[in-house]
Amino acid sequence: MSGVADPVLAPEGWPFVLGGAAFAVAAWLIWPRAVPLALLGVTFTLFSLWFFRNPARTPPAGAGLVVSPADGKIVYSGECPTGRYAPAPGKQVSIFMSPLDVHVNRAPVTGRVTSVRYHPGEHHVASVDKASLRNEQNGVVIETPEGRSVTYVQIAGMVARRIVCDLKEEDAVHQGQRVGMIRFGSRVDVFLPADAVLRVSKGDRVRAGESVIGVLP
Numbered sequence: 001m002s003g004v005a006d007p008v009l010a011p012e013g014w015p016f017v018l019g020g021a022a023f024a025v026a027a028w029l030i031w032p033r034a035v036p037l038a039l040l041g042v043t044f045t046l047f048s049l050w051f052f053r054n055p056a057r058t059p060p061a062g063a064g065l066v067v068s069p070a071d072g073k074i075v076y077s078g079e080c081p082t083g084r085y086a087p088a089p090g091k092q093v094s095i096f097m098s099p100l101d102v103h104v105n106r107a108p109v110t111g112r113v114t115s116v117r118y119h120p121g122e123h124h125v126a127s128v129d130k131a132s133l134r135n136e137q138n139g140v141v142i143e144t145p146e147g148r149s150v151t152y153v154q155i156a157g158m159v160a161r162r163i164v165c166d167l168k169e170e171d172a173v174h175q176g177q178r179v180g181m182i183r184f185g186s187r188v189d190v191f192l193p194a195d196a197v198l199r200v201s202k203g204d205r206v207r208a209g210e211s212v213i214g215v216l217p
Contacts, residue, residue, distance in 0.1 A: 020045035057209030059176035064216040068206040106209035176209035
């Protein structure tokens with residue numbers, strides 16, 4: 001399978017990049033002595049280019065593979081009781097995305113979107129467990145061609161205040177395609193059926209669209 005073709009910069013980043021560049025130019029032209037302000041604008045522009053980077057990713061070949069929807073560090077991998085996104089006991093994998101990670105989210109499996117549910121909430125540090133229950137979040141359920149359901153949940157963190165979801169119900173989605181992002185530090189939880197075999201452990205580093213986090217029998 002070829003790499004997923006996406007723009008080098010996530011579309012959400014352009015207002016930040018252009019705004020920072022415009023501020024730097026305006027500060028320099030209007031007040032030439034305001035070098036610190038111009039440098040601040042340049043620094044913000046460079047940070048935005050880095051933060052909103054959107055590298056191409058190539059999902060691995062194989063039946064039943066579930067790839068990570070986010071770059072970051074595994075903060076939980078194990079059993080999951082019933083809950084908001086788990087109608088029956090199953091498996092859960094949670095990925096913490098620091099401000100330095102790529103923040104573009106990618107589809108963990110190929111299939112059809114059967115549900116998109118947004119929940120307003122609080123903004124606790126995304127790496128703690130209570131963030132999964134109490135923070136602002138958006139859950140997307142994808143049904144694979146084999147009839148298996150995989151859910152990923154975008155969770156805003158203490159700094160992240162903007163969840164972007166590109167999908168709506170009944171959309172067809174391909175594994176590894178860009179499905180949204182969360183700005184400035186966040187978390188993504190993945191819920192799998194009980195018979196799924198997890199391939200990651202707490203502390204592992206993963207890459208969206210490439211790292212296998214589980215296998216569906």
